[in-house]
Amino acid sequence: MEVHFFATLRQITGQKTVEFDLPEGATTRELVDAIVHRFPPIRRELLDEDGELWPYVHIFINGRDAPFLKEGLDTVLTTDDTVNIFPPVAGG
Numbered sequence: 001m002e003v004h005f006f007a008t009l010r011q012i013t014g015q016k017t018v019e020f021d022l023p024e025g026a027t028t029r030e031l032v033d034a035i036v037h038r039f040p041p042i043r044r045e046l047l048d049e050d051g052e053l054w055p056y057v058h059i060f061i062n063g064r065d066a067p068f069l070k071e072g073l074d075t076v077l078t079t080d081d082t083v084n085i086f087p088p089v090a091g092g
Helices: 006-014 028-038 040-046 070-074
Strands: 004-006 017-019 058-061 064-066 082-086
Touching: 004 006, 006 040, 006 064, 017 028, 028 070
Parallel strands: 004 082
Antiparallel strands: 004 017, 058 064, 058 082
């Protein structure tokens, strides 16, 4: 599956797009875990101290915003999905 990183996530990974090979039926949580495993410094941008997604991280699957609550991490993915991940944006 193709994962696109935006903003600070691109700076951390050094890449705009990364391909991940997950088994059919993998969840968004498994994808996030694979991303963190591959790019350890990205953890602090995506997950809080309890390992939950930060409230303002947005994950879009095939152009549709996945819920960023706990239930959103249980979303089942397919190998053909395109995933876009946007980190929290500093505002003022």
